[in-house]
Amino acid sequence: MEIVMSVAIGLLFMAAVYLMLSKSLIRIIIGTGLLSHGAHLLLLTMGGLGGTAPPVVADGVTVSDYADPLPQALILTAIVISFAVTSFFLVLAYRAYQELGTDNMELLRGTEDYE
Amino acid sequence: MSNLALFPVVIPLIFAAILMLFPKKLHMQRIVAIAGVVATLASALVLFSKVNSDGVQAVTLGSWPAPFGISMVSDMFSVLLVLSSTIVTLFVLFYSIPTIGVKREQSFYYPAVLFLMTGVNGAFTTGDIFNLFVFIEVLLMASYALIVHGGEKPQLRESIKYLLVNIISSALFVSAVAYLYSVTGTLNMADLAVKIPQIEAVGILTVIAVLFLVVFGFKAAIFPLYFWLPGSYFAPPMAILALFGALLTKVGVYAIMRTYTLFFTMNTGFTHELLAIIAILTILAGCVGALAYFDVKKIIIYNIIIAVGVILFGISQMNAAGVEGSIFYLIHDMLIKAALFLLVGILTVIFGTSDLRKMGGLIKSYPFFGWTFLVAAFGLAGIPPLSGFPGKLLIVQGGFEGTHFWGSLVILATSLLVLLSVVRIFIYAFWGEPVKIVTIDRKHYLSMFVPTAILVALTVFLGAGAELFMPFISDAGEVLLNPSLYIDAVLKE
Numbered sequence: 001m002e003i004v005m006s007v008a009i010g011l012l013f014m015a016a017v018y019l020m021l022s023k024s025l026i027r028i029i030i031g032t033g034l035l036s037h038g039a040h041l042l043l044l045t046m047g048g049l050g051g052t053a054p055p056v057v058a059d060g061v062t063v064s065d066y067a068d069p070l071p072q073a074l075i076l077t078a079i080v081i082s083f084a085v086t087s088f089f090l091v092l093a094y095r096a097y098q099e100l101g102t103d104n105m106e107l108l109r110g111t112e113d114y115e
Numbered sequence: 116m117s118n119l120a121l122f123p124v125v126i127p128l129i130f131a132a133i134l135m136l137f138p139k140k141l142h143m144q145r146i147v148a149i150a151g152v153v154a155t156l157a158s159a160l161v162l163f164s165k166v167n168s169d170g171v172q173a174v175t176l177g178s179w180p181a182p183f184g185i186s187m188v189s190d191m192f193s194v195l196l197v198l199s200s201t202i203v204t205l206f207v208l209f210y211s212i213p214t215i216g217v218k219r220e221q222s223f224y225y226p227a228v229l230f231l232m233t234g235v236n237g238a239f240t241t242g243d244i245f246n247l248f249v250f251i252e253v254l255l256m257a258s259y260a261l262i263v264h265g266g267e268k269p270q271l272r273e274s275i276k277y278l279l280v281n282i283i284s285s286a287l288f289v290s291a292v293a294y295l296y297s298v299t300g301t302l303n304m305a306d307l308a309v310k311i312p313q314i315e316a317v318g319i320l321t322v323i324a325v326l327f328l329v330v331f332g333f334k335a336a337i338f339p340l341y342f343w344l345p346g347s348y349f350a351p352p353m354a355i356l357a358l359f360g361a362l363l364t365k366v367g368v369y370a371i372m373r374t375y376t377l378f379f380t381m382n383t384g385f386t387h388e389l390l391a392i393i394a395i396l397t398i399l400a401g402c403v404g405a406l407a408y409f410d411v412k413k414i415i416i417y418n419i420i421i422a423v424g425v426i427l428f429g430i431s432q433m434n435a436a437g438v439e440g441s442i443f444y445l446i447h448d449m450l451i452k453a454a455l456f457l458l459v460g461i462l463t464v465i466f467g468t469s470d471l472r473k474m475g476g477l478i479k480s481y482p483f484f485g486w487t488f489l490v491a492a493f494g495l496a497g498i499p500p501l502s503g504f505p506g507k508l509l510i511v512q513g514g515f516e517g518t519h520f521w522g523s524l525v526i527l528a529t530s531l532l533v534l535l536s537v538v539r540i541f542i543y544a545f546w547g548e549p550v551k552i553v554t555i556d557r558k559h560y561l562s563m564f565v566p567t568a569i570l571v572a573l574t575v576f577l578g579a580g581a582e583l584f585m586p587f588i589s590d591a592g593e594v595l596l597n598p599s600l601y602i603d604a605v606l607k608e
Contacts, residue, residue, distance in 0.1 A: 020283075025275070032282045039289040046297035071296070074245055078289050081252045085285075088259060089278055096271040108272050 005045040012038035025093045025103040032089065036082035040075045047071030119165055120172045120189035122158035123197045123236040127151055131229035139221050145212055148225035152205045155232065159198045166194045167587070171594065171604035173242065181242075181605050182306035188242035188605055192442060192591035196239045196369060199446045202573070203361045203453045204232050209566035210457050211354035213559055214464070219265050219352075227264065231257035231358065238366045242605055244295065244302045247370060248288050251334065255281050258363060261355045262347065273350035280343040284333035291326040298323065305605035308378040308598045317381050324379040324386045328371065328393075335367025337427065338397040341420050345404065348416050353460030356412070360419050361453035365445060368423055372430045372441065376595040383433060391431035395522050397424030402529050405536035409471045411459045411544075414536050415452070418495065421533055422448040428522050429510035437513020439592040443584070444506030450574045451495050451502060455537070457567040458488050462544055464563070467553045471540060476549030484564060485545040491571045492541055494578060496534035502578030505585075 012034050019031030051067030097103050130151025137143055166172055166189055175184040189197075208228065215224060234254025241247050259281075263274040296302055298319055299310045314320060329340070336344045344364070348356055371390075379386055401420030408414055426448065429441030461484065463469045465477065478485045490501070497503030507530065514523030577584065594600045 020279070028279065032279065032286075035283065035286045036289070039286040039293070042290050043293040043296075046293035048297070070302075071293075074292070074296075074302075077245075077249060081249070081285075082282075084256065085252075085259075085278075085282060088256070089282070092259075092263060092271070092274060092278065095266065096275055099266065099268055099271050108275065 001049050002045055005041060005049070009038045009041050009045065012041065023105045025097070025105065028105070029086065029089050029093060033082075033086055036078070036086075040078055040082075043075050043078065044071050117165070117172065118174055119158070119162045120174050120187045120240055123155050123162065123201065124187075124233055124240060126155045126158055127229040127232040127236070130154070131226040131233065134226040134229065135223065138223055138226075141217060141220060144220060144225050148229065149205070149208055151229055152201060152208055152232070155236070156198075156201045156205060159194065159201050159236075162189060163194050163198055166191055167590070171601060173605045182301050182303035185246050186242035186303055186305065186605050187240050188305070188601065189240055190591065190594045190601060190604070191587060192372075192594060193239045193369075195442070195446055195587060195591055196365070196449075197236050199449045200235050200239070200362050200365070201232070203449055203570075204228065204358065206566045206570045207354055207358050207361075207453060207457070210357070210460070210563060213562040214460065215352060215354050216265075222264070223260070224264060227257050227260045228358065230254075231261065231362070233257075235362050235366055239369060242304050244304055244307065244374075245292055248285070248292060251288070251366065251370075252285065254363070254366065255285070258359065261358070262351050264351065264355065267350075270350045273347045276343060277347040280333060280347075284330055287326065287333075288330045291323060291330050294319075294323050294326065303605070304373070304377055305602045308602050309606070311378045311381055314381075320379070321382045321385055324375075324382070325389065327374055327379070328386070328390065331367045331370040331374070332393075333367070334364065335371060335423050335427075336364050336397075336420050337393050337423060338400045338420075341397065341400065341423075344420065345413060345416050348419075349412055353412075353456060353463065356416075357453045357456035357460070360416065360456050361449045364419055364423055365449055368426050368445060371427060372445075372595070375430060376433070376438070377598050377601060380433075380598075387431045387433060391428055391519050391522055394424045394426075394428035394431055395525050397421075397427070398525060398529050399424075402532045402536075406532060406539075411462060411469050411471060411540055414540060415455050415459055418455070418533060418536065419452060421529065422452070425507065425510060425526055428519070428526060429506075429513055432510075432513040432517040432519065433596070434513050434516050435589075435592060435596060436509045436516055438595050439585075439588050440506050440509025440511075440513055442506075442591050442595075443581070443588050444503070444510060447494075447502040447506050447574065447577060450570060450577065451491060454491050454567060454570040454574060455495060457563075457570065458484075458491055459540070461560075461563050461567065462488075462540075464555065465552050466544070466550070471543040474544040474550060475547035476545070477552070478545040479549055480552065485541070487564075487568055487571050488545070489538075489541055490575060492534070492537035494571070494574050495537055497530055498534070500579045500581075502574040502581070504578060505581040 016031045016035035019027045047068040053061045053065040055066040055069040172189040174187045237250035332340045404417030429437040494501035497507040511523040
């Protein structure tokens, strides 16, 4: 299972890099979304996908049966953060498009006001 | 166990939340914001005296025993940084009142500054590597808001790039944390420091250490990851720039210093060697930039990069002199960078431009301002007895005691280039034929100049009274060099 997840994470990272290298701002934002999904899945996988019981004390369950609860807590935090950042980025992109009249990164180089 | 370590983090958070309730009431905004920073400063001072008398303070949230709960740890190093970042924020706030503009003040400027402070102080205090990520995100979120605040065209353009770079480095941070967790099974820094020496797979840990160096290097603007910094920092107004220059990169530097002294010490022959080489390259790259531009903002921005290199070189030596020098220089650099940005800000207001070639002859109309600038410039370059000197002296000494004497030579040589880059501003702006300047009334000028001058005076005091501060600095260095002090304080609680 870990192998399958690793391949999926790799594909996500690959797609993210491809999208972030494009000129269009909206593609870049989708790329950052995929990048953080990849990172979150990596976090989950790195905790180990084993464990058959929820990490709650119960009859007949030993510590070795528990699924690791920590990566899930970490991912929850990371998802909230990346959600907030992505929505901020979308608003910023829209505002920048309104003000600057373009979403093409080639035209956003910005070297005219200093040498 | 006392909750004192949390106060410098929680107080600005509460004040920022209060400030968001009445964004349009200008006077209330100013008063409450300054009250918030003063309260934070007071709590930081109390914390400082507590750490000084009782040693490292550790709090575990929710009273979960470490390493299961999230630890907040305040040792001398972190409390000194909390203290200096709070002082810098206070003076930048005083400076922003006359310069930032009513429109910005009424659109959540002060809450954003206080949220930034929450993130910065939290990142300095936390004892958990994932919590460090969370606090860095808090300060980044506030910095996104500040960098685009006002919505001018260059700001929008540059903040897109700033945002993108930081999102990528955050994703790398999460990945690095994931790898670290899978190898060690813990994220508490003290617990990591216990577990990492027991792990035999040094190779994979070295990879993780380098990955963390990349992550923090993005924030700290080390070579070759500093490419985003000159453009992004150029866009926002001067008060925000001063805040960023003094605080944001320093969080990255702090994170490198903490992780590379506390637990990534299993393969110093590779990691710290790499750090030393990168530090020297950072200095050289910064010098090229600082000398290449005729724009006062750019010159000081590139000086941030140089300072990052100097500090990291000191820490890479891992000996008492180098580490203490780094700590001293870090504190000095926070204060002096803020002061220089504010001084340059006044300069651009007076001339109406930031281009050096359009300036000249200011010494006749503003003599006192000119001499203050010269003192700050000498302080930056490290001319004794000003504040840059003791830190740089110790770092250079650390390099000679260690194996990197060539690095010390580079630092000594580049000090002259740093001096040249800032004295060039002095020569162009204050000497020569007077050019037409914008007339600003005396009261407005003083409201900008007084906080700046006090900040410069503080750096002079830090340098001239170095003997007074050295006990605290060596205390801080002691904890960095003996991780057992830190570990015991957290795990024996």
